[in-house]
Amino acid sequence: xxxxxxxxxxxxxxxxxxxxxxxxxxxxxxxxxxxxxxxxxxxxxxxxxxxxxxxxxxxxxxxxxxxxxxxxxxxxxxxxxxxxxxxxxxxxxxxxxxxxxxxxxxxxxxxxxxxxxxxxxxxxxxxxxxxxxxxxxxxxxxxxxxxxxxxxxxxxxxxxxxxxxxxxxxxxxxxxxxxxxxxxxxxxxxxxxxxxxxxxxxxxxxxxxxxxxxxxxxxxxxxxxxxxxxxxxxxxxxxxxxxxxxxxxxxxxxxxxxxxxxxxxxxxxxxxxxxxxxxxxxxxxxxxxxxxxxxxxxxxxxxxxxxxxxxxxxxxxxxxxxxxxxxxxxxxxxxxxxxxxxxxxxxxxxxxxxxxxxxxxxxxxxxxxxxxxxxxxxxxxxxxxxx
Amino acid sequence: xxxxxxxxxxxxxxxxxxxxxxxxxxxxxxxxxxxxxxxxxxxxxxxxxxxxxxxxxxxxxxxxxxxxxxxxxxxxxxxxxxxxxxxxxxxxxxxxxxxxxxxxxxxxxxxxxxxxxxxxxxxxxxxxxxxxxxxxxxxxxxxxxxxxxxxxxxxxxxxxxxxxxxxxxxxxxxxxxxxxxxxxxxxxxxxxxxxxxxxxxxxxxxxxxx
Numbered sequence: 001x002x003x004x005x006x007x008x009x010x011x012x013x014x015x016x017x018x019x020x021x022x023x024x025x026x027x028x029x030x031x032x033x034x035x036x037x038x039x040x041x042x043x044x045x046x047x048x049x050x051x052x053x054x055x056x057x058x059x060x061x062x063x064x065x066x067x068x069x070x071x072x073x074x075x076x077x078x079x080x081x082x083x084x085x086x087x088x089x090x091x092x093x094x095x096x097x098x099x100x101x102x103x104x105x106x107x108x109x110x111x112x113x114x115x116x117x118x119x120x121x122x123x124x125x126x127x128x129x130x131x132x133x134x135x136x137x138x139x140x141x142x143x144x145x146x147x148x149x150x151x152x153x154x155x156x157x158x159x160x161x162x163x164x165x166x167x168x169x170x171x172x173x174x175x176x177x178x179x180x181x182x183x184x185x186x187x188x189x190x191x192x193x194x195x196x197x198x199x200x201x202x203x204x205x206x207x208x209x210x211x212x213x214x215x216x217x218x219x220x221x222x223x224x225x226x227x228x229x230x231x232x233x234x235x236x237x238x239x240x241x242x243x244x245x246x247x248x249x250x251x252x253x254x255x256x257x258x259x260x261x262x263x264x265x266x267x268x269x270x271x272x273x274x275x276x277x278x279x280x281x282x283x284x285x286x287x288x289x290x291x292x293x294x295x296x297x298x299x300x301x302x303x304x305x306x307x308x309x310x311x312x313x314x315x316x317x318x319x320x321x322x323x324x325x326x327x328x329x330x331x332x333x334x335x336x337x338x339x340x341x342x343x344x345x346x347x348x349x350x351x352x353x354x355x356x357x358x359x360x361x362x363x364x365x366x367x368x369x370x371x372x373x374x375x376x377x378x379x380x381x382x383x384x385x386x387x
Numbered sequence: 388x389x390x391x392x393x394x395x396x397x398x399x400x401x402x403x404x405x406x407x408x409x410x411x412x413x414x415x416x417x418x419x420x421x422x423x424x425x426x427x428x429x430x431x432x433x434x435x436x437x438x439x440x441x442x443x444x445x446x447x448x449x450x451x452x453x454x455x456x457x458x459x460x461x462x463x464x465x466x467x468x469x470x471x472x473x474x475x476x477x478x479x480x481x482x483x484x485x486x487x488x489x490x491x492x493x494x495x496x497x498x499x500x501x502x503x504x505x506x507x508x509x510x511x512x513x514x515x516x517x518x519x520x521x522x523x524x525x526x527x528x529x530x531x532x533x534x535x536x537x538x539x540x541x542x543x544x545x546x547x548x549x550x551x552x553x554x555x556x557x558x559x560x561x562x563x564x565x566x567x568x569x570x571x572x573x574x575x576x577x578x579x580x581x582x583x584x585x586x587x588x589x590x591x592x593x594x595x596x597x
Contacts, residue, residue: 048484048536050515053493055485055533076532077487079563093431093449093562100491100581144494157393164403164502174416181491183580184418184450215396380490383530 007249009238009321009328010351012344017330019254022319034069036061047076051369053148054379067368070360072353078383083343088114088333091340092186095331098345099381100181102141104133105324106381107186112257113331116318118311120189127259128300132195133182134258134322135289135296139202140169141325142282142289143209145376149279150216152369153225161212165205172201190308199294206290213283226276230359230371233273238351239327240285241375243269244277251323258322263295274359275374282376314338324348326376347381403502408509408592412585417458418448419579419586424456432555432562443578444558464582465590470574472596474547475521478510479595481551482520484540486567488527491581492554496524498584506584511591517541522549522574522594528556528564537567549594553587555580 004016004023016023036042046057055077061069081098083091096107108130115122147162174180177193185193216222233245242249250267252260268284270277314337321330327348334342352375360371405413422441430452434445441456443464483496499506500513514520517540525537541548552573555561561580577590 047533048540050513053485053497054488054490055536076536077485077527077530078532079487079528079530081563090431093447097489097491097561097563100489101494103489103491155393157397160397160502161400163498163500164400167498167501167503170498171414171416175414178450179418179448180416180495180583181581183491184448215393378490380488383487383532 006254008236010330010346010348012330012332012346014344015332017321017328017346022332034061034071037063037068039063040068047073056379062365065364067360067363067365070357072357074349074353074379074382076383077379078385079380080385080387082387083340084387086340087338088188088335088340091343092188093184096183096186098384099347099349099378100183101144101378102137102324102326102381104137104182104185105322105329107182108134109257109320109322109324109329109331110333111186111188112320112322113318113333114188114335116320117316117333117335118318119313119316120309120311122189122309123306124259124262124299125301126191126306128296129191129193129195129306131258131260131263131296132198132293132300133177133185133193134324135292136169136173136176136198137182138289138325139286140166140173141376142286143169145282145373146216146279148373149226149275149370150222152373153222155216155219155222158212158216161208165209165212168205169202172198172205187308189310190306192305194302194304195293195297195300196302199290199297202290202293206287209286223276225367225370226279226374227272227274229275229363229367230356230374231274232355232359234355234358236351237355239323239325239348240278240281241352241355242327243267244281245273246271249328251321251328255321255323255328257320260292262299263292265292275370278374311338326352326378343386345384345386347384349377349379349382352377353382404505404508405503407504407585408589412462415460415462415585416583417460418450419446419464419582420458421461421464422446422452422456423459424452424454427452427455432559444576445555445561446578447555447562447580449562462583462585462589464578464586465593466576466578467594468574468576469571470549470594472594474549475595478512479591480512480514480519480521481524481591482514482517482522482540482544483524483526484533484537486525486527486533486537486557487530487564488554488556489563492526492556495581495584496526496553496587499587501584504584504588506588509588509592511588517543518545520544522551524551524553525557525568526553527567528560529567530564533567549574551575551577551594553577554582
């Protein structure tokens with residue numbers, strides 16, 4: 001615990017998270033409720049209706065077409081998860097379901113925090129295989145965001161092409177890990193997974209994606225829906241939203257939890273700060289993730305199962321931060337006698353919801369789906385209470 | 388590929404849709420699938436009962452029971468109850484409701500419309516309103532905030548109100564919590580964590596008596 005230095009990443013119940021230090025949490029300022037202006041109306045969209053992937057409610061202020069104010073309530077589907085009092089390996093089954101679509105990022109950040117607490121250092125090939133898991137997840141997640149942007153634009157053909165690619169990636173993940181969402185694959189202190197030959201299987205898919213992406217970038221109709229839409233430049237941004245706004249923020253380059261420096265990782269940074277910028281960062285990160293997978297596979301030492309390293313201590317506190325497809329994902333855990341005593345989580349969804357909200361004001365209704373989908377927000381990780 | 392004639396680009400891709408269900412699944416995932424085995428008593432979600440019988444609707448496929456129980460690849464993980472297929476004769480419109488899911492079920496439901504599966508060709512569609520729905524498909528555990536929403540969606544549906552519970556959370560609460568539905572009112576249970584697109588499609592077809 002110390003004084004906050006560097007970029008402010010986010011806040012848990014007890015901490016403010018900075019790249020190399022945790023500071024005591026200071027409650028954020030509460031914005032006063034917006035009052036409706038002359039001729040404005042307020043109406044609800046959600047929590048359960050067509051067009052929404054998950055249950056979430058939007059309360060939108062508008063005089064007719066312009067969005068003048070918006071509140072987002074992600075807490076309708078809040079799940080209460082009991083982690084404290086569980087053995088670390090039992091709690092893992094819950095942690096990987098905080099966000100099922102980003103299960104690898106959630107489970108690996110938790111595993112790394114537990115290993116930090118118990119003084120476990122895993123061999124490099126284990127870390128490389130974990131990086132492959134997270135980068136596979138990023139490729140699929142970014143494809144999904146782009147697929148849904150095409151769907152919002154009514155671009156049926158590229159939408160279906162990207163959906164087909166997503167399915168192919170899911171099958172590659174399923175064949176390599178035994179589960180399409182990597183549930184049940186995490187191991188504290190080691191790994192059972194092997195990714196031998198994974199880059200070779202991905203190559204044709206990445207080529208296919210390149211063709212689709214190049215064609216999308218020639219479509220003025222598509223690009224016009226994204227450019228200037230949902231512009232946000234706040235310093236509080238994380239993940240692709242930050243990198244699209246010229247901010248070089250990426251846990252892969254400023255967190256020591258996973259050895260990305262061994263892979264010569266460089267963040268993708270652009271300057272548009274709008275839905276188009278977020279789209280472009282995601283597209284370019286698909287190629288970047290492919291490169292990381294190729295290099296990590298070389299360092300992951302074949303297909304052998306890597307034995308679990310046993311902890312030498314039974315008590316301790318640990319923390320870890322990884323770059324999930326949405327941005328920084330931080331886990332703090334306190335373990336006593338091999339039992340989780342306390343856990344705190346900072347999911348990227350919360351920061352991205354704020355960014356979405358700020359970026360929505362001044363846009364019009366037809367901009368809404370593009371702005372929303374460009375953030376790739378998962379409500380499951382926001383609407384969750386961990387005890 | 389530089390021009391923007393999407394139609395031609397789509398045609399050039401050829402037919403990606405598989406022959407399933409007329410033919411077996413081309414690439415069925417190992418997990419989830421029907422588990423077979425014996426003698427394991429430490430299941431974290433009690434998906435193996437005292438007699439050693441495996442219960443699909445409880446299983447989260449965590450692999451703790453392996454190798455005592457092993458996945459078979461069989462995608463038939465559904466059970467139809469208290470429902471006559473005569474009630475549904477034509478296209479089948481589903482209203483999905485996320486009661487408290489992790490998102491994986493949501494993605495697999497969406498995946499049944501991917502080109503590889505193309506559920507529309509099997510007369511399976513999604514609708515944006517419960518008023519136009521033949522079935523309410525519920526994913527996730529019971530959550531306080533979604534209780535009223537679930538009730539209102541059920542009230543808004545026309546009869547017969549077909550209720551589908553999809554995934555371990557909706558069927559039994561899984562590892563996360565408690566189930567959001569009255570089990571007696573559920574016509575179709577689609578087990579899995581999450582169920583694969585093959586399982587979802589075959590389950591709906593089983594419900595319709597196809």
